[in-house]
Amino acid sequence: xxxxxxxxxxxxxxxxxxxxxxxxxxxxxxxxxxxxxxxxxxxxxxxxxxxxxxxxxxxxxxxxxxxxxxxxxxxxxxxxxxxxxxxxxxxxxxxxxxxxxxxxxxxxxxxxxxxxxxxxxxxxxxxxxxxxxxxxxxxxxxxxxxxxxxxxxxxxxxxxxxxxxxxxxxxxxxxxxxxxxxxxxxxxxxxxxxxxxxxxxxxxxxxxxxxxxxxxxxxxxxxxxxxxxxxxxxxxxxxxxxxxxxxxxxxxxxxxxxxxxxxxxxxxxxxxxxxxxxxxxxxxxxxxxxxxxxxxxxxxxxxxxxxxxxxxxxxxxxxxxxxxxxxxxxxxxxxxxxxxxxxxxxxxxxxx
Amino acid sequence: xxxxxxxxxxxxxxxxxxxxxxxxxxxxxxxxxxxxxxxxxxxxxxxxxxxxxxxxxxxxxxxxxxxxxxxxxxxxxxxxxxxxxxxxxxxxxxxxxxxxxxxxxxxxxxxxxxxxxxxxxxxxxxxxxxxxxxxxxxxxxxxxxxxxxxxxxxxxxxxxxxxxxxxxxxxxxxxxxxxxxxxxxxxxxxxxxxxxxxxxxxxxxxxxxxxxxxxxxxxxxxxxxxxxxxxxxxxxxxxxxxxxxxxxxxxxxxxxxxxxxxxxxxxxxxxxxxxxxxxxxxxxxxxxxxxxxxxxxxxxxxxxxxxxxxxxxxxxxxxxxxxxxxxxxxxxxxxxxxxxxxxxxxxxxxxxxxxxxxxxxxxxxxxxxxxxxxxxxxxxxx
Numbered sequence: 001x002x003x004x005x006x007x008x009x010x011x012x013x014x015x016x017x018x019x020x021x022x023x024x025x026x027x028x029x030x031x032x033x034x035x036x037x038x039x040x041x042x043x044x045x046x047x048x049x050x051x052x053x054x055x056x057x058x059x060x061x062x063x064x065x066x067x068x069x070x071x072x073x074x075x076x077x078x079x080x081x082x083x084x085x086x087x088x089x090x091x092x093x094x095x096x097x098x099x100x101x102x103x104x105x106x107x108x109x110x111x112x113x114x115x116x117x118x119x120x121x122x123x124x125x126x127x128x129x130x131x132x133x134x135x136x137x138x139x140x141x142x143x144x145x146x147x148x149x150x151x152x153x154x155x156x157x158x159x160x161x162x163x164x165x166x167x168x169x170x171x172x173x174x175x176x177x178x179x180x181x182x183x184x185x186x187x188x189x190x191x192x193x194x195x196x197x198x199x200x201x202x203x204x205x206x207x208x209x210x211x212x213x214x215x216x217x218x219x220x221x222x223x224x225x226x227x228x229x230x231x232x233x234x235x236x237x238x239x240x241x242x243x244x245x246x247x248x249x250x251x252x253x254x255x256x257x258x259x260x261x262x263x264x265x266x267x268x269x270x271x272x273x274x275x276x277x278x279x280x281x282x283x284x285x286x287x288x289x290x291x292x293x294x295x296x297x298x299x300x301x302x303x304x305x306x307x308x309x310x311x312x313x314x315x316x317x318x319x320x321x322x323x324x325x326x327x328x329x330x331x332x333x334x335x336x337x338x339x340x341x342x343x344x345x346x347x348x349x350x351x352x
Numbered sequence: 353x354x355x356x357x358x359x360x361x362x363x364x365x366x367x368x369x370x371x372x373x374x375x376x377x378x379x380x381x382x383x384x385x386x387x388x389x390x391x392x393x394x395x396x397x398x399x400x401x402x403x404x405x406x407x408x409x410x411x412x413x414x415x416x417x418x419x420x421x422x423x424x425x426x427x428x429x430x431x432x433x434x435x436x437x438x439x440x441x442x443x444x445x446x447x448x449x450x451x452x453x454x455x456x457x458x459x460x461x462x463x464x465x466x467x468x469x470x471x472x473x474x475x476x477x478x479x480x481x482x483x484x485x486x487x488x489x490x491x492x493x494x495x496x497x498x499x500x501x502x503x504x505x506x507x508x509x510x511x512x513x514x515x516x517x518x519x520x521x522x523x524x525x526x527x528x529x530x531x532x533x534x535x536x537x538x539x540x541x542x543x544x545x546x547x548x549x550x551x552x553x554x555x556x557x558x559x560x561x562x563x564x565x566x567x568x569x570x571x572x573x574x575x576x577x578x579x580x581x582x583x584x585x586x587x588x589x590x591x592x593x594x595x596x597x598x599x600x601x602x603x604x605x606x607x608x609x610x611x612x613x614x615x616x617x618x619x620x621x622x623x624x625x626x627x628x629x630x631x632x633x634x635x636x637x638x639x640x641x642x643x644x645x646x647x648x649x650x651x652x653x654x655x656x657x658x659x660x661x662x663x664x665x666x667x668x669x670x671x672x673x674x675x676x677x678x679x680x681x682x683x684x685x686x687x688x689x690x691x692x693x694x695x696x697x698x699x700x701x702x703x704x705x706x707x708x709x710x711x712x713x714x715x716x717x718x719x720x721x722x723x724x725x726x727x728x729x730x731x732x733x734x
Binding site: 087090151164226240245246 | 391396403425426427429432433434436437439440443444445458461462464465466469470481482483486487524525526527529530531534555559678
């Protein structure tokens with residue numbers, strides 16, 4: 001193979017390092033830190049899936065909560081040990097067809113992703129003809145429909161009661177493996193001719209079409225792939241929590257991910273990953289604002305539960321005001337860029 | 353400009369690191385009780401009321417086994433992922449000895465595996481979904497569960513109101529409402545002996561405003577009672593609209609109705625509506641209840657304590673009682689003591705925990721009379 005050069009080796013090295021680190025940290029960290037880091041990776045997967053549609057293809061979709069719900073329910077329905085199911089489904093027994101099917105987690109995750117992709121394919125045909133706000137409204141409506149369907153499918157999803165006893169996934173290695181695979185696949189997709197076509201659609205649909213890009217086909221492909229990763233991410237989310245219920249997937253869940261991609265940069269893989277870590281860790285790290293604080297023996301009254309949300313919002317406003325394109329804009333972290341950092345600082349000094 | 357911003361951010365970083373240093377480090381002379389409740393987000397109202405009760409109990413009983421009890425209150429943002437992280441933080445970072453919480457059964461369920469794995473007992477105050485404690489040795493609760501409440505109301509409808517037929521209106525997206533409705537149905541059919549005694553079951557979604565279609569269906573079936581457990585706003589609107597349609601059938605519900613909003617939304621129309629709940633002021637059978645009421649009055653003059661506040665208080669004193677009985681603050685020891693709880697005298701009456709960790713206790717039936725909640729009846733635990 002001709003294209004194996006230094007950079008490829010370096011990339012593979014970074015991937016291997018991440019996975020080995022995740023493997024080592026899995027044993028070394030306590031469950032609290034591990035849980036947060038796992039959540040970071042899962043949020044990164046889901047945010048990346050949303051960024052593929054919103055950031056790279058220039059559509060405005062808000063349906064991620066719905067796709068996540070499909071993935072999470074696939075995991076919840078098929079991985080709960082069969083003997084524990086009856087105790088949860090006490091209002092109405094589980095559908096006999098499903099009651100005894102047990103799948104390993106990875107199969108259930110893939111099934112959830114594929115189901116989400118299938119649903120995306122079916123609704124994509126009519127919905128992707130819409131643009132801008134209309135697409136956002138249609139996808140938002142879709143995610144609510146999914147949630148209400150799941151609420152009413154008592155014998156499949158246990159309705160509003162939700163499903164408990166999902167075997168818990170707390171293995172950092174697996175979750176980070178999923179995140180690395182997602183990043184790698186999206187990177188390969190976006191640097192291929194399909195990816196360039198998607199970016200062309202984002203820049204100008206009419207020009208893209210004039211250049212011979214089939215709009216519907218490419219948009220649909222992006223939407224379906226996005227749904228697949230959202231489904232897998234939702235499955236991991238369900239497995240991390242160990243319980244799933246429809247109220248979890250209310251449309252405001254999607255806003256978390258919109259926040260992450262806007263903060264990280266619409267159209268940047270590395271920005272999305274960075275923002276997922278910043279937001280998830282930031283929320284936990286800001287928790288001390290909720291605790292009572294005594295400074296020099298005086299209790300400061302504003303330090304009470306809820307303050308962290310205020311501080312968090314202020315920080316977000318600051319970031320949005322001063323980094324209008326998000327942390328990374330449309331740029332990516334690459335080895336070339338890292339190499340250029342010292343150069344850039346040198347240049348600045350010269351300018352002065 | 354950029355410089356000042358970066359100075360500001362750095363200053364913020366420093367301020368934030370300061371208190372962070374203080375809280376770390378475990379003190380062996382302190383017993384920590386973690387409280388994870390929704391203090392922001394959709395369920396903040398309920399969480400706030402529970403914390404109120406826990407805090408009051410902590411002020412009155414700040415010590416156990418000669419050690420100071422410290423509350424660690426964390427917000428779970430009414431979000432499931434956040435609830436799980438908050439619980440993990442309590443057991444790992446704060447090393448709490450026991451946990452109270454949370455308002456909302458699904459939030460409690462998200463913490464289930466964490467407390468189980470860490471062997472830290474948790475006591476729920478008002479999470480009524482049976483799944484919370486099911487297959488979890490470390491989760492307990494001081495409230496009765498939906499099956500009991502459903503049965504109580506079915507018996508009340510049959511024996512006191514002489515009902516032969518009933519209609520159900522359930523909030524289909526609410527686990528509490530669906531559970532309660534289902535157990536009411538089973539019990540009603542069992543006690544009347546007639547399969548067709550439930551003449552109609554109607555569904556609505558949280559946030560619905562217009563119920564005329566549902567109510568017209570029910571009017572045609574002409575039931576003796578209507579059981580409509582659910583969120584207080586929607587329930588009050590249902591009753592209001594039913595009266596406007598000329599339905600005079602009595603309405604029955606669950607403990608969520610006991611809020612000032614139910615009265616203000618429903619107005620005169622909710623008079624006569626009956627529901628089951630945990631606690632009533634006039635039923636101060638235990639010493640704990642007397643203390644609770646007088647202290648609550650002192651802190652909040654003229655304010656009626658909510659049932660969940662009383663339950664939060666009970667959860668705290670039950671944990672303290674278990675620690676005393678176990679004579680240890682180790683998780684498994686507290687757990688064993690909690691599991692053996694028998695006739696514990698709390699604010700909300702005498703509590704016994706069954707094999708699942710659910711409270712077996714008496715229920716109170718209340719009604720609305722001239723715009724005030726009044727005591728109606730009392731149903732002993734089975």
